[in-house]
Amino acid sequence: MxxxxxxxxxxxxxxxxxxxxxxxxxxxxxxTPQFGKKPSGARLERIKQSPHYANGRFNNLVPKPTITPGYSMSKEIYNSLFKKYPRTAPTDSLPSVKTDLKALPLDSNVLVWFGHSSVYLQVNGKRILVDPAFSGKASPLPWGIKAFKGSNVYQPEDFPTIDYLLISHDHYDHLDYETIKALQSKVKQVVCGLGVGEHFEYWGYEPKQIIEKDWDEEVAIAHDITLHTLSTHHESGRGFSRGTSLWLSFLLETPTQKIYISGDGGYDGRFKQIGEKFGPIDWVILENGQYNKAWQSVHNLPEEVAQATLDLKTKQLITVHHSKFTLARHPWDEPLNLIAQHAKSHNYKLATPMIGEVVDLHSNTQVFKEWWRGIN
The missing domain is CATH 1.20.5 (Single alpha-helices involved in coiled-coils or other helix-helix interfaces)
Structure with a gap:
């Protein structure tokens, strides 16, 4: 025994x-640092004063289940792990233009897209960078979600000094630790949602660099540029925590132009409200990609992108959140094919720049190729 x-x-x-x-x-x-840090101390006390914070987390304006009724979380996880779906990533290398960003005249009002949701803007002499992700991955794991071939041709060293770094929320494909660290010496100010500043301070940014905002607030970027921090219907969180920081959309307003940046978030009535308050809007940069009907509440479907564009009273549309990472199960080029089809029947103009191509924000006649056609 x-x-x-x-x-x-x-x-x-x-x-x-x-x-x-x-x-x-x-x-x-x-x-490890890439997971960031949850808000604490005075920052947490400020968060608790937000009307959008209750029961230990931030909440969307209109409560909706993340998983669409009729779908199940367990089945979605199983499908993602064990089922194969065709053409979720291109086998060919994506085309791009390597623009010398440092040489762009500062008095030119332009936009450059880098794949997924990373966008550089020059507006009235200010350099603005949105959700930069240049590490080549959208996951904290070394073997995680990798960038498509040809989509990661820009690196932090390619950028000039950034006046304002805008972060829509703290998911890994929008708040990329390696990129944020590499850009630190170039960034003057960060604008992010309440709580996101904790990550930046943990990663070495100075408190004076960080501007944290709630929904429906403003930042005076210059005497002639106002940044509005607006709502979206989404989520936040790194690691296992959820809702400890706030997710944002943005609207840049100058005396002659308005530019809306959607961040991530499913379709709801906010687009119409924003259109009624700020419209007509000259340019909208809308999330269109990595969607699934199972989580439709937090990511737009292409037909909803088309409707949101109308709601916003938009003149020109650029779509993002596609062409870099596989985060859903649709064919990689489906978002572009569908939004191009929708745009044909509406009176706004769809701009489809390839990665790195300069978009003239004062032009409504610039022509773009449907660059994704014929790529396997």
């Missing part, structure tokens, strides 16, 4: 190691 007892103890020890060792490894790995 003594021998059997020893064997049993060894077996139990091995089982315990098999069960708990991965847990310990994961817990240790999640202490």
């Amino acid at each position: 003594r021998i059997n007892s020893k064997r049993l103890k060894r077996v139990l020890l091995v089982i315990a190691i098999i069960i708990f060792l991965p847990v310990v490894i994961i817990a240790c790995y999640m202490q």
Whole structure:
């Protein structure tokens, strides 16, 4: 019996190691800086004063289940892990233009898109960068979601000094740790949602660099540029925490032009409200890609992008959140094909720049190729 007892103890020890060792490894790995830090202290106390914060987290204006009724989280996870879907990433390398960003005349009002949701703007002499993600991945794991071939041709060293870095929310494909660290010496000011500043301070940014905002607030970027921080219907979180920081959309307003940047978020009545308050809007940069009917509440479907464009009383549309990472199961070029089809029947103009191509924000006649056609 003594021998059997020893064997049993060894077996139990091995089982315990098999069960708990991965847990310990994961817990240790999640202490690395890329996971960021939850708000605390005075920052948390300020967050608690927000009308959009309750029960320990931020909440959307209109409560909706993240998973669409009729779908299940477990089945969606299973499908993502074990099912194969055709053409979710291109096999060919994506085309691009390598623009010398540092040489762009500062008095030119332009936009450059870098794949997914990363966008550079020059507006009335100010340089603005939105949601930069240049590490080549959209995951905290080294073997995680990789950028498409040809889509990651820009790096932090390609950028001039950035007057304002805008962060819509803290998901990994929008708040990229490696990129944020590499840009630190170039960034004058960061504008982000309440709570997101905790990540930046943890990563070495000075508190004076960080401007944290709630929905329906303003930042005076210059005497002739106002940045409005507006709502969207989405979520936030790194690691296992959810809703501890706020997600934003933005509207840049000058005396002659308005530019709306949607961030991530599903379709709802806010687009019409924003259009009624600020419209007509000259340019809108709308999320269109990495969607699924199962999580329709937090990501637009292409037909909803088309409707949101009308709601916003838009003159010109650029879509983002596509052509860099596979985060959903649709063919990689489906968002572009569908929005191009929708645009034919409406009176706004769809601009389809390739990665790195300069868009003239004062032109309504600039022509763009449907560059994704014929790419496998």
